Amino acid sequence: MPQDTDQILDTAAAWRAEGKRVALATVVATWGSSPRQVGSQLVVDADGRMEGSVSGGCIEGAVVREAMEVMQGGPPRTLEFGVSNERAWEVGLACGGTVKVFVEAVA
Amino acid sequence: MKSETLAALREARASGTPAVRCVRLGDGAEALLVGEIVSGDLAVDAVLLAAAASALRSDRGSLAETAAGPVFVEPFNPPLRLIIVGAVHITQGLAPMAQMAGYQVTVVDPRHAFASAERFPGVALSNDWPDEALDALKPDARTAVVTLTHDPKLDDPALDRALRSPAFYIAALGSRKTHAARLQRLAALGHDAAALARIHGPAGLPLGAATPAEIAVSVLAEMTQALRRPKDAQ
Numbered sequence: 001m002p003q004d005t006d007q008i009l010d011t012a013a014a015w016r017a018e019g020k021r022v023a024l025a026t027v028v029a030t031w032g033s034s035p036r037q038v039g040s041q042l043v044v045d046a047d048g049r050m051e052g053s054v055s056g057g058c059i060e061g062a063v064v065r066e067a068m069e070v071m072q073g074g075p076p077r078t079l080e081f082g083v084s085n086e087r088a089w090e091v092g093l094a095c096g097g098t099v100k101v102f103v104e105a106v107a
Numbered sequence: 108m109k110s111e112t113l114a115a116l117r118e119a120r121a122s123g124t125p126a127v128r129c130v131r132l133g134d135g136a137e138a139l140l141v142g143e144i145v146s147g148d149l150a151v152d153a154v155l156l157a158a159a160a161s162a163l164r165s166d167r168g169s170l171a172e173t174a175a176g177p178v179f180v181e182p183f184n185p186p187l188r189l190i191i192v193g194a195v196h197i198t199q200g201l202a203p204m205a206q207m208a209g210y211q212v213t214v215v216d217p218r219h220a221f222a223s224a225e226r227f228p229g230v231a232l233s234n235d236w237p238d239e240a241l242d243a244l245k246p247d248a249r250t251a252v253v254t255l256t257h258d259p260k261l262d263d264p265a266l267d268r269a270l271r272s273p274a275f276y277i278a279a280l281g282s283r284k285t286h287a288a289r290l291q292r293l294a295a296l297g298h299d300a301a302a303l304a305r306i307h308g309p310a311g312l313p314l315g316a317a318t319p320a321e322i323a324v325s326v327l328a329e330m331t332q333a334l335r336r337p338k339d340a341q
Binding site: 005006009010012013016024026028029037038039075076078102104105106107 | 108109110113114116117120130132134135167168169170179181182183
């Protein structure tokens with residue numbers, strides 16, 4: 001289990017307590033080499049604040065866009081990111097890994 | 108994740124209780140397992156119960172295939188802790204190595220000259236007598252207790268308390284001869300054969316370790332085996 005788990009959960013609870021809409025993204029599967037292990041989480045609020053990570057940084061933008069939809073009442077969704085070895089380094093997935101990220105509202 | 112699930116999960120973490128969250132990817136239906144208590148709107152069948160137990164054991168989340176689609180099974184184990192009794196040379200290697208492996212480390216030694224911040228930068232220290240220190244630290248099933256002082260006055264009270272706890276790994280440094288004498292003393296304190304068999308003595312896997320740092324490696328290796336493959340560690 002990643003060591004920042006408590007920080008993510010505390011942040012989600014604090015933002016909910018402020019009355020913000022909040023979404024949670026969780027890495028649920030990885031193939032090949034991936035910078036963040038299964039269970040890694042990213043919490044996002046409606047103002048675009050975020051804490052945690054689900055990759056080396058470059059899929060976070062796409063995940064946050066989906067998170068915004070989900071926290072506005074959209075259904076939970078599972079996103080898959082896979083990249084070729086050539087592009088892997090650029091998008092932050094070292095060595096051509098694939099990650100599956102589950103995005104849900106905290107409500 | 109529902110707010111009530113989040114609250115229950117944070118409560119479990121605060122109390123050091125292992126928990127597992129199961130969430131169905133298709134619709135977000137979820138169940139939270141805290142000990143024997145199951146809550147949430149996702150039905151938990153034998154398949155998910157087995158996946159939850161496996162997730163806690165391996166400390167890794169995984170996807171379980173169910174008739175209603177994939178369910179992510181995520182363990183929330185309490186943090187790993189290591190209590191080392193004896194602020195000795197081996198401890199100076201073992202404490203930082205265990206921290207790298209993800210353990211919260213506390214070094215217990217009533218001798219201030221041994222358990223000093225200069226010798227153990229960044230490590231929690233206790234100068235309490237070992238039985239009092241363990242009473243305060245309350246070892247749980249995610250805690251390892253290792254005694255390294257060679258001194259029965261310090262090691263025995265710690266082992267006595269460790270044996271009364273669910274610590275997943277209990278080990279004592281010392282030769283086979285001193286270990287036999289130690290077991291006799293602990294038996295006199297009321298510990299039966301099954302309890303005494305929990306103590307790994309001499310501490311560490313038999314790697315032929317020759318230096319304090321190598322002995323630390325052998326202890327950390329045995330501790331890892333006790334955590335990840337408990338059947339092989341006995």
